Amino acid sequence: MLIVGEDFGMRVSVLASSSSGNATYIETPGHKVLVDAGLSGKKIETLMQSIGRDLTDVDSVFITHEHSDHVRGVGVLARRYPKLSVYANAKTFAALPKSVGKIPEDQLRLFDMGATLTLGDLDVESFGVSHDAAAPQFYQFHHDGKTFTILTDTGYVSDRVAGTIRDADAYVMECNHDLEMLRTGPYPWPLKQRILGDQGHLSNEDGADALMDVIGLRTKRIYLGHLSPHNNNKPLAHLTVASLLAQQGLAVDHDFRIYDTDPAVADPLFVV
Template identity: 40%
Template sequence: MNSRELQFSVLASGSTGNAVYVQAGDTKILIDAGIGIRQLQASCSEIGVDLTTLDAVLVTHEHSDHVRGLASLLRKVSVPIYTSQGTWSKIASFWREEEQVMARMVRANVAFSLGELVLEPFSLSHDAEEPLGFCVYGNGRKFVLATDLGYASDHVKALAYGADVYVLEANHDVELLRAGPYPWHLKRRILGDKGHLSNDSASDFLRDVLTDDARSVFLAHLSQENNRPELAHRTVQKAIADLPVVANGGLELNLTYPDRPTPLLKVSEANRISQFKIKSQ
């Protein structure tokens, strides 16, 4: 086994909370801490990771489903936060004045190194102060985390192009959302350019960025009210079925869940996890 291999686990994903673990060699990071500290500890324990060994926490934006457990985590583990200036301006109030938090500002399109990882932040179109997605590079592999984006710009697609693994938002089915119980102002927010990607929009994104290098796609941030796991999987699978990497069996399409983590996976083998795949009908 290559100890330098880029590995990851989606610890939780959905409107109730989001967290992603990434590791290469001895470098271990958490992207978002949107679940409670007990769930975070339990999920990390399930994949064999000790939270106290983290080197950093990255924060995509300040919404509660991405930072709910952040303050509790940083009281247990003294590691720096990497986030945008806009996001930090919102979450700094989570800590009392006497508590010391190491905050390091990053900017979209300016890559930076963390141990054996290189991270490239990119701007998202979402109704937060200065939200970011991340391309993560390690040991010759590329991992992309792109959730909470109302639409995927050409610039985001260009940065995300050619990754080995994608954790991509497929938040809602448009018809379920339109017919659902949400008030119209909330529906309009979700459907807007600063809301969330639908299943169809996620499919369009993948058609523009997938190459023969792609190993796996994890559909993330699914709405419990406005989507269904099987529906999201079926919609995306059908839309990308004719792409060579899919038709040749080189790509695995997977789901993520709000209440349990994916296995800790090596990026190079992320297309060999049939226990997390729903077979299309």
């Protein structure tokens, strides 16, 4: 049981991350929030229980974009937990699929791209990315001098985005696919083109390149996220990123560590 007012820092668990569903939990002494709810409500409840947390304590969910692997459970959670505030920009709200169902209007909160929202002891910074959605935006979370950044679902990392997210304490960085697995795999060519395009997804190599540009002296943890179950696997993504970073003289497993994420098993809570 957490003591009210106890400042244990900012704690994070990547509940699930893959092309099939995404959700991340973040807590400070004053707030408990989710980024995305791309699994069923029941599955998210189970994942929260697995890290010793309860959805009844979550006050906010921040939506990155309207694709189902990021919003599948948002409507269910909003209707089940009426104190839950749902944040997104106007275009994302308008583009939510009908399968999400109705989100009560008094729980909707507009969060413009490029804005920073202060929720007591937690500052949430939004930034736009390049993805084939209405107005995709991701988030950085700031608490007590620490920063946690999520960046998945983007075809490339612009200089603007790199400048925004540089030198965070911890990252979830997209490593969606291995290029060779994607090119020789079963996907139809139009889908492969979409994934490889500027509004698609980062490959393992792309993710490593982005990390080379943003890792700073503060960076201690990197989580490899949004892996495709058909075009990637955890050992390959991990080896590729670690090798490329080491080739650039970055001290992998010394200055910082690389962690895998899973589509169905929550990562243990860590202190940023």
